[in-house]
Amino acid sequence: MNLAKIKAVLAGLGYLAIVSLAAYNLRGELFGSSVPLASANSTPVATAPVAATPEPAVQSASNSGSASAQNDQKTPQQASQPTLKTEKPAAPGKQASAQEKTSARTQQSLVPVAGNxxxxxxxxxxxxxxxxxxxxxxxxxxxxxxxxxxxxxSPTCPHCQKELKLLHEIQNDYPSIEPVFASVFPLNETRPLADMTGESDHIYTGARDLATSLGVTGVPFLMLIDEKGIVRAIRKGELQEPDFRDILGRFARGEQVPQVSQLRNWTSLPGDQA
Amino acid sequence: MASKAVSYLDRGILPIRILFGALFLYTSLWHGMHGAKFLQSIRDYQIAPGSLVPWSGFLFIALEAGVGIALVFGYFVRPVAIAAAVLLSVFTIAMVSAIVRGLDIACGCGLGDTQVGWLDVARDVLLIAVALLIAWRTGKERVPQVQTA
Incomplete structure (x- = not known):
């Protein structure tokens, strides 16, 4: 084999290696995301059952605070939804609803999962x-x-403190939207945030792993999540009241929320590079 | 004087081409290894529709790798250098558009991954000039002549 052939083989193999690496790393995005946004928007799939999640679902043990308020919105049947394994053959009269449930599960399982x-x-x-x-x-x-x-x-982020104070004041204007403030710090370090902002019912701790998995490099990091658990909009950085009212109003009315990245007034998380 | 400068340039075009190709190879490798981050950067630019982002990201990586390999190994240098300039122009336009729209987003270039700014645009313009220089002078490279008695 002469030098030119060796060069050609090396070039081909190098190209194949890089493209294969990219395809492997992007396989989830390239081949896994099969539900178009429009269909996910228009499909009348109500609350997806817990059993529909492809990962092992962690049953909520919440009995108080906002989580219990959220659970209150579910019927007892929904709360005690059987897992897929315990599903029984449907009676003839219930066949349609069983099909709907299966369709809902299929829809839900086709929605790509964030992470990595x-x-x-x-x-x-x-x-x-x-x-x-x-x-x-x-x-x-x-x-x-x-x-x-x-x-x-993060409790140490001044932009987050301002945002929480603002939301604490205006959240009653949007009763259909449940706020969740997920702190990347543990409980004892997060408690001062409640004292500073007057907000306590909707503050949760232990979001560091979730933030890492979502690639969040700074806070505040806002997501609007619809009834089906699908992220509809993402905003990075602190928002001022008019912007907040605009996006919350649109979201509450079921309108499209514009996707605008905003990294100003943003605090990088420790140990990460923004 | 000018012809002397061009002569020096022609002697240097081979290492310039290889370095330039290596840069493309490096960025394609970085993008391939950090696929999710790269796609998020593309999404942050808010230019490509969401459904097209994964495939356009993959296409960019494949093109970058192709350009890099071809320039390093010396295949189809002139058209590939022009393709590199076009690719870089697309990136530059995207960056200018992000800056103009006031988006404070990560560059996604694979070179330090800083917030996108005019410095990135200037760097890309410089790289476009290098790509065009390679396309212009390819085939005119001179190797040092061995003096014979």
Missing amino acids: GSVAAGERLPNFLLTGLNGNTLNESTLRGHKTLFIIV
Whole structure:
């Protein structure tokens, strides 16, 4: 084999190696995301059952605080939804609803799951477990059934403090949206945030792993999550009241929220590079 | 004087081409290894529709790798250098558009991954000039002549 052939083989192999590496790393995005945003928007799939999640669902043990308020919105049947394994053959009269449930599960399982360092509109959050200041817990499945304003915050971030104070004042104007403030710090370090902002019911702790999994490098990091648990919009950095009212109003009315990146007034998380 | 400068340039075009190709190879490798981060950067630019982002990201990586390999190994140098200039122009336009729209987003270039700014635009313009220089002078390289008696 002469030098030219060796060169050609090396070039071909090098190219194949890089493209294969990229394809491997992007396989989830390239081949896994099969639900178009429009269909996810228009499909009348109500609260997806807990059993629909492809990952092992962590059952919520929450009995108080906002998580319990969220659970209150579910019927007892929904709360005690059987897992896929325990599903029984449907009676003839119930066949249609069983089909609907299967369709809902299929739809839900086709929605791409965020993680591996990124999150985008149209995806749903990976499973997580947060603990509230009152000891209540919150996981991915408890976000379903209502609209959620999910903000990853840090108690040491001045922008987060301002944002929480503002939201504490205006959240009553948007009763259909449940706020969740997920702190990346543990409980004892997060408690001062409640004292500073007057907000305590909606603050949760232990979001560091979730933030890492979503590739969040700074706070506040805001996500609007719809009733199906699908992220509809992402905003990075502190928002002022008019912007907040604009996006919350649109989200509450079920309108499209513009996707605008805003990294100003943003605090980098320790140990990360923004 | 000018012809002397061009002569020096032609002697240097081979290492310039290889370094330039290596830069593309490095960025394609970085983008391939940090796929999710790269796609998030593309999303942050808010230019490509969401459904097209994964495939456009993959296409960018494949093109970068192709350009890098071809320039390092010396295949189809002139058209590939022009393709590199076009690719860099696309990146530059995207960056200018992000700056103009006031988006404070990560560059996604694979070179330090800083917030996008005019310095990145200037760097890309410089790289476009290098790509065009390679395309212009390819085939005119001179190797040092061995003096014979």
